[in-house]
Amino acid sequence: MTPSPPAANVSHDVCVVGGGLAGITTAVRLADAGIRVTLLERRSELGGATYSFDHGSLVVDTGQHVFLRCYERYRALLDRLGSTGMTQLQPRFSVPVLSPGRPPHVLARARGLPAPAHLLPALAGYSLLNARERVRAISAANALRTVDPDDPGNDRRSFGGWLADHGQGSRAVRRLWDLITVAALNQPAEHASLALAARVFRTGLLERADAGDIGRPLVPLSSLHGRPAHRLLTRLGVRVATGSRVERVQPDTVGFRVATGGAGGRAVRDELIADAVVLAVPHAAAARLVPAAASHDRDDWHRLGSAPIVNVHLRYDSAVTRLPFAAAVESPAQWIFDRTPASMADGQYLVVSISAADDTITVPAGRLAATYAAAVAGLFPAARSARLLEAFVTREPHATFRQAPGTRALRPGAATRLPGLVLAGAWTDTGWPDTMEGAVRSGHRAADVVLAHLVSPNRNLEGTR
Known part of the structure; x- marks a missing residue:
């Protein structure tokens, strides 16, 4: 520190x-x-x-928190606490992106290329967009590098409006931009501050090749x-x-x-x-x-204001995926984390994290469990034959402030x-x-x-x- x-x-x-x-x-x-x-x-x-709490034999986190290599002050705090060894940091940014009925697509930065060229192969080969959408996404990413996160005028604009002005259609926003925006800002692009989005994308992905490498806790x-x-x-x-x-x-x-x-x-x-x-x-x-x-x-x-996050916890009698985490598009699920504890000899414990959960925060737990168990089965074929032992829901009604246009003021x-x-x-x-x-x-x-x-x-x- x-x-x-x-x-x-x-x-x-x-x-x-x-x-x-x-x-x-x-x-x-x-x-x-x-x-x-x-x-x-x-x-x-x-x-x-x-923080965490006990739920039967599980220790449950209130939310699924990850960090990036560019979180330098946070990582220094972990060092001071002696906790760095309780986390795992990717050697390079890599996110499996799942969609129902399609094989996983791994969105990863290229080795050995400086920023922003390190993302060109990933965007050019992103199979969830068509060729025209990929070209436009590359152009928009390049333009985003010039958006000043500290300009009050950019804070008053919505990221969704800026994306539309730069040729990004609704499918590209859903399948690419909101993968990051919703998780990082707890808002979809259409309701998010352009300045805050620029901070996320510029600092985390566009200015330094290794900045977006993802770290995750290995303990509660x-x-x-x-x-x-x-x-x-x-x-x-x-x-x-x-x-x-x-x-x-x-x-x-x-x-x-x-x-x-x-x-x-x-x-x-x-x-x-x-x-x-x-x-x-x-x-x-x-x-x-x-x-x-x-x-x-x-x-x-x-x-x-505040914006909610909901987590649906699913415990299976057998493993349904080998992925430590994955993002999902065209699915009710957004991000899925494997939180199986080392003490759990059999089965698997997954958490589905739903950010920007205004439409989900008041839905009854039983309905959420059924919806997201079905969503996981649509993404992981092994979940269709595994037995769901337990499902429960945790809710954070005020997880973050609402990171909308105009909040900087x-x-x-x-x-x-x-x-x-x-x-x-x-x-x-x-x-x-x-x-x-x-x-x-x-x-x-x-x-x-x-x-x-x-x-x-x-x-x-x-x-x-």
């Missing part, structure tokens, strides 16, 4: 509210700088949106993030208080008063005094906790109008989508602002992007 500059030559107390990736990153950076840190998390474990998310983070923070002297719900944050002559209650909303049981406070919580919680004097636009944060920076009160989280203005990388970057920026404030209390400085 980025080394922290020394703080002032006096001891300071900082309270970090929220134990997700943003809060963990902030707390580590501040502890490295010699700051006394208290981290408050309302859940019983750290990890935020990346709590084992990858939350528990290692708790151990590291404890070693660094951070006071970690789980099961602590923050009820209010108030400025005081000595800094800030942070009142906490039980996670179930019980009466206030404690009050902390801090020189600075970092709110590393979702935007709805931040809007509730930020005093009115701290932000003139907190009432606008609700306009970021609603995302606040780390600094607020109250010096020492700082924001963190993937929803803040990182310039990145709502991803693990964005969350970690926000934590670094929040730490930078806090350290600048503690050195010179009369100013709040934003960290560089």
Whole structure:
């Protein structure tokens, strides 16, 4: 992780509210700088949106999280947590793309070619598009390299409209562009910000040949993030208080008063005094906790909204695929992950991840299980003869903020109008989508602002992007 500059030559107390990736990153950076840190998390474990729970003999993740080689800050955090060995990173970008009734097509970058030529063979040979669509896709990819992700005008445009202007028909969007857009932005291209889409495609696929190589966890998310983070923070002297719900944050002559209650909303049981406070919580919680004097636009944060993700979990009595993961087109399934634990001697445990799940989030679990079991059988012939032992559904109604056109203007920076009160989280203005990388970057920026404030209390400085 980025080394922290020394703080002032006096001891300071900082309270970090929220134990997700943003809060963990902030707390580590501040502890490295010699700051006394208290981290408050309302859940019983750290990890935020990346946590796991027990379901019978399975340990189930709330969502299927992957990362890319270009997630440099996130990968540095894994190194610091000692978790890198619990992940697997592809030697080169390669995604099996499935479609009912067709053999799998592997969409992969070419070895030895620099960007963006590394994608030319993949696009030129993509069998799910016809020859004319492939040529137009190559042209659009080349044009996308010139779209500035930091241009406010691009954020106000939809990616779908831009694709249409660049010759991409509905089939090309479904079979190519939305493979990435829906997974990365939790929105289809027609409803996604062009600026955020440009960030995804330029940074992840078009500017560096190896940037889009896919990494995935080999262990449950709590084992990858939350528990290692708790151990590291404890070693660094951070006071970690789980099961602590923050009820209010108030400025005081000595800094800030942070009142906490039980996670179930019980009466206030404690009050902390801090020189600075970092709110590393979702935007709805931040809007509730930020005093009115701290932000003139907190009432606008609700306009970021939220977008859901649904996961359908299927456990079979025998293996139905050897693929660790695959994408699907022209199917209800979008991405399918093999999450069979090492302790499971027989059978296979698959998770179907459905992003941009507005039409799915309220569908009864039994209907979802039937729909997606049939979809998996349509993609993997072996699933037709395997016995489905169990099917269950997990839902994330507020998985990400809604990454639609115009959202950049609603995302606040780390600094607020109250010096020492700082924001963190993937929803803040990182310039990145709502991803693990964005969350970690926000934590670094929040730490930078806090350290600048503690050195010179009369100013709040934003960290560089």
